[in-house]
Amino acid sequence: MSNVGGWLVGKTVRRGGVNPAGAHSSRSNTPQVQSTSTTVFGGGVKDASGRTTEFFSMDDQCPVCRSDRYLNPKLRLLVSSCYHKMCESCIDRLFTLGPAPCPICQKVLRKLAFMPQTFEDLTVEKEVAVRRRIAKEFNKRREDFPDLRSYNDYLEEVEVITFNLINEINIPETEARIEAYRKENAALIELNVRREEQYTQELKQQEEQERLEREQRAQEARRLEELEREEKEKGRREIIDRLETSTKDATEIIAKSRAEATKRAASRAVATTTFKSSAQLLRSRAAQSTTIPDVPHVPLQDDWYAYEDMYTKLDRYDDMYSEAVRQDQEGIMKAGGYKVEEAWERALRSAVTALFLPPLSDPENSLTFPPENDAALAQL
């Protein structure tokens, strides 16, 4: 069963029964893998590409009709819901006329409930199926629990239920437990299903992006290589030309050209190393974004406007200082955006600012008020 582990980590592994006798030299007992899509029968375990890999061995024999691959090269064994194997012709013969008892254990079966076999060992097949069923509903995560302890308790319970189902211990009671759990956690289950979907989708996108990037990089690399070759060729020709025309020492000319070439190559290398795809950068941004939450916009972060102004501003003032604005016949000031209201506002605000602040009494921070401020207070 060593190859099952290989399958679990997602590699495609050729697997099949190794003949325990190992002596059937007359025909190949090499295990073979046969891929089919799961159209009729459902079940089975899908591999990364979404296909079901069916278990297949030269030593297959139908336990019901005893026909084997030697008699029937097209023999295909399927597994019932009670985990007994039989060949397609037996299934046709027994179940075409409706549900009938299993010839081995007498459990009532239907034709459509047969599935292709993925693992050599049917107990593994069963365990995988049970675990898959359980995982659909028992999909809580660590985040859903307040502490590690309760999460571990939950995992323990899941394991007990799984064990019971696999070994058919206390089936009605276990089913009742599952049902109770389902009712209790309906919303959370739904949520986790959606989370899972989202996660797989993201994973898919990421893979796609990475593939594109790889392609792009490969293309870039090819282009650079091409460029480099051209440049080398050009350099060589240049050296020859120079040697032809110049009267200088040959070694000097060659050394000079070489130096130039290495300089160019170095600058190219720098340009390529700084290249980092935007997708990669975006991903690193996204990973960072969960650490500190973004908060909604607060227009102002001080309480400047929280105070009530103790004065009312009029629409216009007839003061001598804004005479110039009134005389602006052509509207030049208005066209430039000058606002006399701002000047009024400023004058008013500076006149009343801090008028009602009590003088500081703390002797350590002795800040004396200028006398004119006292005078202003007295005038009020």
Added chain:
Amino acid sequence: MDAVEKANAEKQRRWVKDQKVGEGTYAVVYRGREAATGRRVAIKKIKVGQFKDGLDMSAIREVKYLRELHHQNVIELLDVFSSKTNLNLVLEFLDSDLEMIIKDRSLVFLPADIKSWMAMTFRGLEFCHRNFILHRDLKPNNLLVASDGQLKLADFGLARDFADPGYKMTSQVITRWYRPPELLFGCRYYSSTVDIWSVGCIFAELMLRTPYLPGETDMDQLRTIFRALGTPTEEDWPGHTKLPDYVPVGQFPKTPLRDLFTAASGDALNLLSRCLVYEPGRRITALEALHHPYFTGLPYPTHPSKLPRPASRTPRPLEEVDGNVDMANTGPGVKAAAPNRLKRKLSSPMEGLRPLARRLDFTQHKGS
């Protein structure tokens, strides 16, 4: 040693100057730290005596406004002291600016990141405007980013307080690409709305990752604006033909912003279009902008600590400290001044002097 000198010497001892990181026409910038705590700061040493009229205008402006402005999104002036004949400004140390971030192609911006930067910009600007101060040089290069991601308005060398009615201001302010059309038409009476136009340009630049209205000359700037947003009619902008330097620069049709900003949300485009309104009086104010649905809608603005930051800590800091430090990457013609002149020198020297004379009296200092 009198009390003032003693206080100054004490202040001077509080800060340690480290290596020089940049030099401009009127200032040298050092990296420094606080002697007691080791906190990193930037020290900007202003050369005095090179200018006939004493201190450079922008230094005065910077001190004058930063002394009073304390806000999370405005650079903090920690201290001012003099050494020999020089004036030293101790500023908060900020290691990157928005321009570096925009230019770093290895960074990816999410819509939420742009929202976060815009919110911080508007908050800082709203704070200036509520205190009746115009920044007048907003550009990505002057929006610095602290190590915790907070964006801060810096370079108050062109800032001034709101003008009193009838007082002229110079129209030669704001780096050209971010300069509103009324200033290009030479208008001398304007208000906080000039800053809003700049913020609109920065917003567009954040989305495009390239300057939105890169005019090559002042004339070309107008043409670039009109090409992008359509030539304004008398209805769009009443009275603009009467502005001092008005010249017709050709008719361009209006194209919907959507054509260029294909990926932007409707709310984002609405806010952008409200920043880039031709008639200055109808532009959105910073306070209104902060309540715009763009900010309240989803996605939430990115938490400042998660905003993208340039990975390589290239020693190109403290530009804040000085827009005049000549950075090789700021192409000619980007600044408000002619290429080889420095923009700060361009603001007319008389302008803004009136309020200064009242409050900052340097004669005493000289005499002592």
